[in-house]
Amino acid sequence: MKPNVTVTHNEEDQTFYASAQGYESELAYSRPSDTVIDFTHTFVDENLRGQGVGEALAVAGLQYARDQQLRIKTSCAFMKTYVERHPEYQDLQA
DSSP: OOOOOEEEEETTTTEEEEEETTEEEEEEEEEEETTEEEEEEEEOOTTTTTTTHHHHHHHHHHHHHHHTTOEEEEOSHHHHHHHHHOGGGGGGBO
């Protein structure tokens, strides 16, 4: 069973945070330009791995990019693989 995941976005920290079962995970990014977001690092607490938390972070980050009309870069290996496996996000690539 997937945990109930709450994702919040802290623009000042340039990070999306996911909280579930008392554990926190994160998707960090940078903004190399006004039109580009680069997802640089994903961390999922070991107690939450394999439960869809990384996917929740990826979807939140990619939806933010789409909403803000940003092109994406995926320095983070997890995000690179996620975008490769989900063709609906490939149009966002810088």
